[in-house]
Amino acid sequence: MSRVRIKICGIGHPQEALRAAELGADALGFNFWQRSSRFITPANAKSIIRELPPFITTVGVFVNETLDNIRETIAETGINTVQLHGDEPPEMCIALEGVKVIKAIRVGNGFDPSSIVRYSVSAILLDSSVKGQYGGTGERFDWKVALEAKQFAPIILAGGIAIENVRRAIEAVAPMAVDVCSGVESEPGKKDIAKLDAFMAEAARDRSRVHV
DSSP states (O other): OEEOEEEEOOOOSHHHHHHHHHHTOSEEEEEOOTTSTTBOOHHHHHHHHTTSOTTOEEEEEESSOOHHHHHHHHHHHOOOEEEEOSSOOHHHHHHOTTSEEEEEEEEOTTOOGGGGGGOOSSEEEEEEOOTTOOSOOOOOOOHHHHHHHTTTSOEEEOSSOOTTTHHHHHHHHOOSEEEESGGGEEETTEEOHHHHHHHHHHHHTTTTSEEO
């Protein structure tokens, strides 16, 4: 058992990353999907990552990318965790040796929590299912699904997490981690430092709750 961790996703600028680290974020996400409004080049991500404290987990977000390109990005940037946020099969998760893997699953109608056992990964990130979008939707799903899914894998709770509900999310689900993106932005791809401060303060009030 351990405390609930905080992941800030969609990092695009050094000041965002450094402030998040200063406030106690456990992980930072860098989006390498070129069609995303939060896309960051590997070169820019590398320049940010090398300024971070060594205890921060750095997560590269990929959507339906090739294994070769993912491996090249790992080598270039130094990220230590890969988040597969597309339609990647279980076999791809296994193929990424030597790095931790998070598999994002979009929760829609008819989602079966037991289906996540197919993925041999460090954690499953549950996100809202919005047609044509891969993450950063700002939409919530029924957290009862996450409670059910916890019996099958460590869960990262995403989808509409924000200042107003992060404490409730931690209390209701006690996931391994919560993941916030649009909930601390002034616009897609631009973090609002005041919102980030408020989010971390609110999350800290209840993040001592343990996940099992």
